[in-house]
Amino acid sequence: MIIKKIEPQGFCGGVKRAIEITNKLLEDKYIEKPIYMLGSLIHNAHIISSFTEKGIILLDDKLTKEEMINMVDSGTIIISAHGLSPKLKEKAFKKGLNIVDTTCPYVELIHTKIKDAIKKNTDVIYIGTKSHPEVCGVLGISDNIHLVSNEDDINNLNITNDKIYVTNQTTLSIYDIKSLYDKIKEKYPNVIIDNKICQATTVRQEAVYNQEKVDLCIIVGDKLSSNTKKLYTVSSSRGINTILIDSIEDIKNYDFKNINTVSISSGASTPSYLVDEIIEYIKNI
Ligand code: SF4
Structure with a gap:
C-alpha cells in the first residue's frame, strides 16, 4: 500500500494557542474555580475529553452561549477559539465571572473590522454557516450584519445602503466562496470584499x-x-x-x-x- x-x-496556530492557554490555566493554583468551558474550546472531542478529565466543566454545545453564561454564577469561563460576541462578554463580566479568552487572532481581526465598518454606518454582509459558534459570535456584534450562507440568501438581500463591507467565516471552502462573492458583487457592484478565510x-x-x-x-x-x-x-x-x-x-x-x-x-x-x-x-x- x-x-x-x-x-x-x-494543530494550526489558533488551536495551539487555545490549548496552551487552557493548560496554563490548569497549572494556576490561584485560578477561580470552578472552571467552565463555554462550549467546545476547539472542535475535537479527544482534546475536550483530556480537559474535562482534568476537572474543566464543559457547557453543552447544544445550548446558546447566552444560556451557558446564565448557568454560571461564579468561577472562570473559557471563551473558545471561535470567539464570543461583545454583548455576551459584557454580560459575563457584569456577572463577576473571571474570563479567559482563547479567541483565535484571525477571528478577533474579523470582529474588529466589522465593528469599524458598523461605526462608519456601513452595512455588513457576512458569509458563514448558520449556528456555527464563530458565526454566532460575529452576528452578536450588531443587528446590522446580514448572514449569507448560499445563493438564495443573496437573492433575498435588500440593502439600500451604498456602503457595504463583505467578509466571511475563517474556515469556509476557498473554492466555494468565490461564486458567492461573484454573486454579491453582481448584485452590489460597489461592495468592499475582504476574504478572511485563514491561512x-x-x-x-x-x-x-x-x-x-x-x-x-x-x-x-x-x-x-x-x-x-x-x-x-x-x-x-x-x-x-x-x-x-x-x-x-x-x-x-x-x-x-x-x-x-x-x-x-x-x-x-x-x-x-x-x-x-x-x-x-x-x-x-
Ligand atoms: S481561524 Fe484558522 S488559524 Fe484560527 S483556529 Fe480557526 S482554523 Fe485555526
Whole structure:
C-alpha cells in the first residue's frame, strides 16, 4: 500500500494557542474555580475529553452561549477559539465571572473590522454557516450584519445602503466562496470584499485539492470541525473516493480490498497522534 501524508498536519496556530492557554490555566493554583468551558474550546472531542478529565466543566454545545453564561454564577469561563460576541462578554463580566479568552487572532481581526465598518454606518454582509459558534459570535456584534450562507440568501438581500463591507467565516471552502462573492458583487457592484478565510484553512485545502489521484483519501478530524468538513468536500469535489473519520476506530471495518494508494489529511484541530496511529494501522494491512 502506498500512503501519502498530505502536509501540513497538526494543530494550526489558533488551536495551539487555545490549548496552551487552557493548560496554563490548569497549572494556576490561584485560578477561580470552578472552571467552565463555554462550549467546545476547539472542535475535537479527544482534546475536550483530556480537559474535562482534568476537572474543566464543559457547557453543552447544544445550548446558546447566552444560556451557558446564565448557568454560571461564579468561577472562570473559557471563551473558545471561535470567539464570543461583545454583548455576551459584557454580560459575563457584569456577572463577576473571571474570563479567559482563547479567541483565535484571525477571528478577533474579523470582529474588529466589522465593528469599524458598523461605526462608519456601513452595512455588513457576512458569509458563514448558520449556528456555527464563530458565526454566532460575529452576528452578536450588531443587528446590522446580514448572514449569507448560499445563493438564495443573496437573492433575498435588500440593502439600500451604498456602503457595504463583505467578509466571511475563517474556515469556509476557498473554492466555494468565490461564486458567492461573484454573486454579491453582481448584485452590489460597489461592495468592499475582504476574504478572511485563514491561512491554515487555505493551505490545507490547496494541498488536498492539488494531490495526485489516489484510490482513497482519508480526512481525519471531528465531524463538528468546519475546516475538517471542508477538506472532505474539497477532496470529494475532485472525484476522489474520500472518507472523513475521527480516529482509527472508524476504519477498523473498512474494506481495503482494491485500495492500493491512500492519502491522508487532517483538520487544523486534529492531534497528530491520531493521524500517526491511522498510518501505522494502514501500513500493517
Ligand atoms: S482554523 Fe484558522 S481561524 Fe480557526 S483556529 Fe485555526 S488559524 Fe484560527
